[in-house]
Amino acid sequence: MSAPDIPLPGLDPAVLPLRSAPAAPGHFDELFGAATPVTPDATHASQVADGTAAQPARRLNPVWARFFAYLDKDDLARRNDNLQRQLRDNGVTYNVYADASAGLQRPWALDLLPLIVSPQDWAQIEAGVVQRARLLDAMMADLYGPRTLLQRALLPAALVQGHPGYLRPMLDVRPPGGTWLPIVALDLAHGPDGRWSVVGQRTQAPSGLGYLLENRIAVSRQFPHAFAGMKVQRLAASYRALMEGLQSRLPEGENARIALLTPGPYNETYFEHAYLARYLGLTLVEGSDLTVRDQRLYLKTLQGLEPVHALIKRLDDEWLDPLELRADSTLGVPGLLQVLRAGNLLMANMPGSAPLESSALLGFLPAISEHLLGEPLRLPSLATWWCGEEAALREVLPLLPTSVIRPTYPNARMDTVMGRSLDERALDEWAGRIARHPEDYTVQAWLPLSQTPTWTPDGLVPRSAILRVFALADGPQSWRVLPGGLVRLAPRGELVAAMQRGGSSADCWVLTDGPVDRTSMLHPATGVPTQAQPKRPVTSRAAENLFWLGRYTERAENSVRMAQLVLRQLSGDEPGARPLVAWLSALARENALVLPDVPGAEQSPRVFTRSLIAALAPAPGTPLAGQSYSVGFNLRALKSAAAQVRERLSQEHWNLIKRTEGDFARDCAALSGNAEYATAEALVALQNASELLAAITGAQTDRMVRDSGWRLLSIGRHIERLVTLARALMLGLEQRSLQDIDGFEAMVALFDSTITFHARYQQRRDMAALLDLLVLDRDNPRSLAWVLHSLRARLLRLAENTSPADTALALALPQSETWQLAALAQPGSERNFGALHTLLADCIAAAGTLSDEITRLHFSHADRPSQSLEI
Template sequence: MNSDYAADAARACDHFDEWQDAHGVRMHWRRFFELESAVELAGKQGDADRQIRDNGITYNVYADTRLGPARPWSLDILPFILDDADWRHIASGVSQRARLLNQMLADLYGEQTLLQQGVLPTALVLGHPGYVRALKGHRPAGGVFLHIVAFDLARHPNGRWCVVSQRTQAPSGLGYALENRLIVSRLFPEAFRQLRVQHLASSYRQLLATLSQLSPPTPRQSAPRMVLLTPGPYNETYFEHAYLARYLGIPLVEGSDLTVRGDELFLKTLTGLTPVQVVLRRLDDNYCDPLELRSDSTLGVPGLLQAVRAGKVLVANALGSSFLESPGLHAFLPGVSQALLGEPLQLPSLLSWWCGEDAALVEALECLPQRVIKPTYPAASPREHMEPVLASQLDAASLHAWRERILRQPGDFTLQENVPLSQAPIWRHGHIAAHPAMLRVFAIADGQGGWQVMPGGLTRVADEPDQPVVSMQRGGSSLDTWVLTQGEVDTFSLLPGQLRPTDLAHKRRLVTSRAAENLFWMGRYAERAEQRVRLVYWALEWLAVRQTDSAGNDACLPLLENLCRYMGLLPVGTPAGIGPEALARALRIGLVDGQAAWSVAHTLSALAGAAAPVRDRLSSTYSRLVLATSRRFSGQQAQRAHQGDYSNAEALADLEQLAVELVAIAGEQADHMTRDDGWRFLAIGRHLERLNLLAAQLGLGIAGCTPPQGPAFELLLALFDSTLTYRSYYQCRQELPALLDLLVCDANNPRAIRSVQAALRNELEALPKLPGAPALAEWLPSSAPGLDALCQRAPNQQLETLRCFLQHLDNASARLSDEIGLHYFNHNPSWHPDNPPARSSPC
């Protein structure tokens, strides 16, 4: 190996050194660097960072992507290497631990002998909010409560591995570990082969096999439908959820995608309700069912616990397993292992003291400065939440305050020994540095009482050499974990092979009801924003130059005010009949107030909110454009509000820029989206909103006995974005038949009501047909009345046929929106033979 590497790594005396021992660099590292050179390493970190950016691998540190792009995942190019002997010891101890935890759940939700015999304190178990009493007596299929368990391991300075924590409800890291492996193994293909590194894919195959084996029976012995349940795109590890679901070949769903009907779980899709037998969850226990667990949760599925109790769905891991993550349990696990397994623990826990026991409290407080103070119960519990505290970093006053706090509520705290983490080699700034490391390993149940430990894991390293805590949220990085073997290397892979023409035939992408609903509202909000911008721009421009004695101004001002009220552009409480200056001022206030539901900024925010959960269906340009438009306009208006002086000229300039951006958004939809059912719902939303608004606006424009003239005539043309077309046909003549022909009847005008109606019918007719549901296109009139009928006046001088037709469109579009939601989004049809859609003439 190159001697420069050894010279660059400083050996820490009070930590176990993963890089070298008393005899120099460890054998596996010597073998690794015999295959690598400094020149090669210098460029490979950049290659890894580039691949992370290209693959979109992220970790949302603040769990809110609305604030901007998520932080790229951090990966150091050097792997964390474990030799065969080291791994055999870890795998055996982890397998025993997983077996023990599963048997603990079986006992504590069953006969509770551990509590009756005093092996475990009753208060620590039953007092934990993660113990779900509603599942007492429930035994899942095969007696398997835990299907995958993660353990965080630290290496003691004496070289002994110990368990720091265990993750039993929704362990994370499987997706990131896989992505790390794909990147690093491609950076060092020769070292990966020569060192005989064990592959990971068989563990994921085992997970799928276990879930399939334990799933409830399916009709006609078909393969069970599995889904991966995620909290959604604002979760810190959302990328991993999406990546893991894609790798395993199962749909990624949110709680709103699922529904329980008659104790069975269903996935809501555009083709109807699809039964689901297995849920691989990445959602914490208390959020999974708002009916029986946390009532304020909007992330879970109402009725899920009842479906579990009825045996109609398998949830992995079993609900009610989160209390096993309490650090307070570690002190009792040696006794539990003897009671349940009849054997000592092969992998010890960190020395732990649950302060709820008097003896443990006294012993722990004697050496408080050398301990780590941890909460016994999770952040979601009613107790005050706290992050772990290193007592060694506290001054005398803080240490005294903590001692008093622990004495007041001893059961809320667990103390653990502070073990210096081992130092792992990482590549920093062109040389090797030693940083604290912690290893997360995963055990996967085989469904028959055994466990397979994935030969690898997720190793995390601290951001600084002297940082005592390893955390991705505190800027840490990750390493691929290489487990070496002397035996055969399993080369099985779940990555897709080369596609054949037969694989591509009739390929349809699953569209969940939630995705369709978000796309539907994206279309509606985009069209609503365009219409609002068009109206405010025309209003402010006209109000700035109007002449009080011009013909038609007296009629236009009330119409303009009515239109602005209908579009929700005036602040609540704005009096009726306000003058032109007050109207202009009210419209500018509406632009500035980004929190008000009537504002343009609020509509743009709603558009961005609808786009966030379906980013995987939008081009990166489309996603960025929607987010950037909302953020820019909201920020711009906030700045205007702070200045306090917002002129008409500034408002018009802002609206003009926004109009261009909205046209770009419409163009992205039209030219850069695949024409699948998801796109169809986006188009339906846009056309439905357009039809509703245009019909209502025209209805207000022709409401009087006198045909619209002058500015009112120009206003209607502007709202239909048809001013240039009308002038090219009729120059400056203002004739009612010409106006109605262009705005209602002209099939070549994409803004004409007839064209919008026809486009909407076409998209509705192309939707998947649902059993028992009506043809939704039948809610719309099949055609518009002829021009002669539209222009005919009733005895009261009203355009009665036109008014009736527009009113029917307004009612039909509202009902159609409800029916789309009931049938395709909520799957709760209201239609029955006695309540068919109206197919007759509206008048």
């Protein structure tokens, strides 16, 4: 049966020509504000799932009628296109490990239409969520303190002490300020009776605070008049209250250093880690950025070790400390739990809350609330049975066909099982498993999720939704609910809302009858001059990645220019004089543009050229370790280094890097197999990459703050340039390619100095002119003297803010001021230019030494084992 077209009552079809299928029978329909009746026709499971059973037309929910009234004649298709374009431009991603077809990252899935919550519904949600936050925090204090819940059998010991996430190293710990859980997330479902129920809770490292903020910004821009006219409550006040609440519990107050701990770029929600850190003004750190000294936590920066006073963690507890938890963890910080036990760190949230996330806990919360808070729960939970209790097991086994089976403890091998999806044989098998190991399973009543309208080109389609809301601590033992949330939508026709299973998201608009809170994250202007915020520290890890970002940017530019030069010289009817071909062959081989076993260009220019084209870009999905070090490798390595410092790059900069790597890979994949045309197509691909790399260079030069991190990026670029140009010139001398006009011109082209050379020296083609421009000219950014001068200047400036040892590194560089053109241009015996050859060898050696010393001084901290004692 096909879905009927139901007009949206009260709207002029000429204004908004939309139709909507009804919600599935038995589900609350957000668009119409009531549950869809179950009719005798709606008996087939697929009809229940996708809402294709025929239903009578009903009046719109008043909040949705108000929303559509603001749309006038605007085109929703155009708004949706704008929304998706904005998400792509902003680089919003969600990493899915199992989705190999989509690559590591896929675009964040966001629906155009928000979920709208009335003021009346929100008042009930808000009161219930605050109560839950208080209750869960009190439970943490009890489970790691007096443990009265266990002594009075209000909680079975197996659910707590038998849970792998119960951390005995945290027993009798008291968090600074007395609050265990500054951030609590609850998953809510809107039932058929119109009541909101709690279906789950997240306390270890709740995700969504960054994504919901991006959702709000993206969707509100598509409906600015509706957003303002409907009095949608803003979000900034809650984020600001969270930060002020953390600062209020620290002796350092506003001067406290607060960091956000992330597992790194390969985590599924890394985008929001970087996004949230930037929005809140926090330092984004990985475990390797931190170290413990004297029971205190420090951040490893270019300036040394700096104290960290509070940590917002986005890392599950078991990975936090390899000394006391998982020994194989490379994501945490050795000794971190000892810092917490010493009371020297405020953490949001404190470790040990994993048992609170067990679905089995929901069945025990009503009695626990009466005991700890002296009040009943304001928000109901789903009916839940922990099968480890014999009475609950007997009661629930007959209910399996209409229930949901969940693991009691973390179990990656078991997904949620819907009883209604099982046949009789499968139900018997599950009943046997539960009977054999009852404590491992929890059974919950099945609640039909409410269905909210989503936009499609064919009209509005209802999809099942779960709303995640957040309680944020704004002071000791005080929480406020962020007025909105992250809406997760099930794929069309399915009933489980999970991002890992192909679900998507939506914004949540909470309407208010009172004034809209217009608090900003910006500090208010008081008219009184205050001390500016200190500069953001450059962590050692960020510094190292910026250093390599600079090196790979320069290396990519150089490899593109070399590949262009080789292809142009070898693709003609006359490939050039033998010394030139030998130089090109050596240059390409040394810079890994061809594989080592490829015959030289002197033997077979055609084979050499085709091999170079074949090696330009790796096949899609090839890991970096399995590639040749050609153009495509350098672009992927450039992107990888940039991803590690994503929070330090502008959106345009990051987009350029992604586009360059992606476009080049696509262009190379489309290269013709016909050798006659492949060279021309490869040159087009290389030219496109060259133009985009020039834009990346512009972003690095003109659009990055010149702090110590940028100076290391620049140093990395100049080290790479010094080695590449000096080595190319040395190869030219060794292959004697500079003695003929083609080789001479090729060298000038490689140094990107053709226009300048011809304008300055006209028809001269002698070594003195070449060396004057490419070696000695301190106004030419491609000359060795300019590169050394810039390196020295960057190092001396770096020494002012980091280590005085950088001054010694600057002074150890070759002194280009002492170079003399007459000596360098003197051919000597057999025209071997001995003085020039020695100078080039010195430059190459100096670059290698400088790279090693930079690593030792700023990235490993190997030379300052007791730095923390000086802080």
